[in-house]
Amino acid sequence: MNSIPLDLKQVLLSVLTHDGIKQEVTGKAREYAELLKHRGTAHPVIRVGAATCGLSAGAGKTLAKLRELLPKTFPDAEVVETGCIGLCAEEPIADLQLPGRTRVVFRKVTADKVEALLDSVLKKQELPADSLLGQIRDDTALPWEKVPFLNDIPFFRKQTRRVLCNCGILDPGSIEEYLAYGGYRAFARSLHTMTPLEICDEVERSGLRGRGGAGFPTGTKWKTALSQPSDQKYMICNADEGDPGAFMDRALMESDPHRLIEGLAIAAYAIGASRAYIYVRAEYKLAIRRLTDALAQARAYGLLGENILDSGFDLKILLKKGAGAFVCGEETALINSMEGKRGTPRPRPPYPAVKGLFGKPSVINNVETLANLPGLILNGDEWFRSIGTEGSRGTKVFALSGKIVNTGLIEVKMGTTLRDIIFDIGGGVPNRKKFKAVQIGGPSGGCIPAELLDLPIDYETLRDAGAIMGSGGLVAMDETTCMVDMTKFFLDFVQNESCGKCIPCREGTRHLREILEQITHGRKQESGNDALIRFKSVIELRNLAQVIKETSLCGLGQTAPNPVLSTLRWFRDEYEAHIFERRCPAGVCRELIRYEIAEDRCRGCTVCATQCPAKAITGTPRHPYRIDGSLCTGCGRCRKVCKFNAVVLTQGEDRV
């Protein structure tokens, strides 16, 4: 804003008082909110998406360039860092807002394009079509003609953004903006008009289930904790997002930290906890910084601390940094870790809601679960229940990655089909490759094949298909991804992350991995009765997986064989190709494939020979080259660099 009104804080807080919460936001509060949303009325505003994904795509350099250029060329313009709008593939994303006009979003605004963009938009008021994404709908501003609205473009059209509604829109560093968008109204309403039990009931009625993976009904969990007599209870937010392929929580914490804090505060009030923790991965440095700032602002506004909003409720929120252990996503392991111990799970019962952190009743909820609460409380359980499927209400945030055009963060109704997600929102598979499968639920989940694309996603259908909802990582795979290799990758991961407490998980996953290793090894490395063991052990694969599932203590072990079981179920032919025909249909398993140079096409340009890391390619310039199979490591570099398509991939291992 150009100048901050002296009574801003007072006015913003006036809508959160006991009387203020009961009426619509009007008068001065509304006027200030509108001002805050547009950051004043008089000057152009340039917002740059500066979450981790934007920054790694070059948003930092874009910001630096803007800050260097603007004082010279457009001194009244303001630069603001926002969060992530979700379209990672098009980062860095920036939006420009001229006074009184809607915000227009541009894609791939790298530092070198800044000057031209500023020149055409701010000076000539022309929108360069090549980098234009769309405009953000806004009833109070004049829209641009012939510019599509952002929620009409394919990536956004089929989304329902409830949790992510503020991401990429507001400035995550400003509590005032969050308040302007109706922030903390839900918390204030809970404090002033509802008892803890009423909130638990409302959440239970809404059908909200834990978004961290297992899908336990949130309201039920709270009620257990609420009914425990105890001098101290703890509310814990599990932000230890260790699933490889998932980044929903990171993006949410970086883009809208106050929403998480508000949700956590509501949950703490509902179970009667005066102390809450956010257990966040130490790797998420930006998220930690944003949360730290947001917590300080909330304290300064009296929304945390003692006697919040004159309701008599006290709440202190502390940040705990996780030290990098996937198993700490399991709630009892997380509690051990918070107590300064090794993060190994404990047997349940007693459940944490009865006996958790420091032996006190504790509720652990995932980031997305908590971020659902402000909307739920503000609009009621009917509203929340109105979308989704019978057993799974509301929306789910997914992180799209892998072999897909529009990588990014999306939020869809429960029950949306995979086809809608992969092809309509995600834009399908790049480079005209064929879509093969989607991995869902990370190392605990499974692969869903192309045949099941019309499956409506909810907790139950995914479980029946051999996967789990998980925290929401969706990794798309095309025909060049080998499912056996993928499974091996997950077993590697589980093997590294298994805490070692239970033998089935610790030793069983190792054995599973060894079996897969044998399947993908070339015959030249086999000796004695290795081949016999290979066939025998394959038969054991399913049995072993079943034993691990049934006898492990915690969720990590119980779900560790899922990648094996689901790929065995849906991609049996690929396993068989590896085992019986000794070939890798996707051309990934290095020991089962061979590269050869087609003599008629090779011009002897020497490029492959100079690039080969193993020095396996020899020949005389301008004559066809040869690959020495005994030296070749199968990295495929030669195939990539050859301009004449002379390097061909052949199946079958090299004979010794």
Next chain:
Amino acid sequence: MNNDKLEEILNRYPPSREHLIAILQEVQEAEGFLSREAIVRIAARLKLATGKIYGVATFYNQFRFQSSGKYHIQLCRGTACHVKGSSAALDCLERELGIHPGETSADGLFSLEVTPCLGACGLAPVMSVNGEIHSCVDEIKIKTILTALRSSAAAGGDEL
């Protein structure tokens, strides 16, 4: 490690076990790794056996017991990065640097670490150098980055 610095960190926390991980994190941040001396002093302060501290520290991926290089390279080995070819990137890094994950190069310039997920899956494969994330890395990009780092180290610069 500077004794005063360690003392300063220890004084900031009440001497109870729940702060152990936070203390270890701060010490590693200040020192770059967890030295034997530091662990012994932390154990004495928290009245815990040294073995318990090692037990906790070795459990978590974050803690190192060897000093890291001037440029600490973390390569993401998450699912999305794997699908997009991070194993080739790892091969390339190992070959170029002559070290394996968890090691530091002889000249003290580079250390390599693989991490489960950096959380930037939309831009896979990713690697980070001293916390700065580089997206969509392939062999060519890695070679360019390493060359730039080597020349800036030779010129005595600290940053990229």
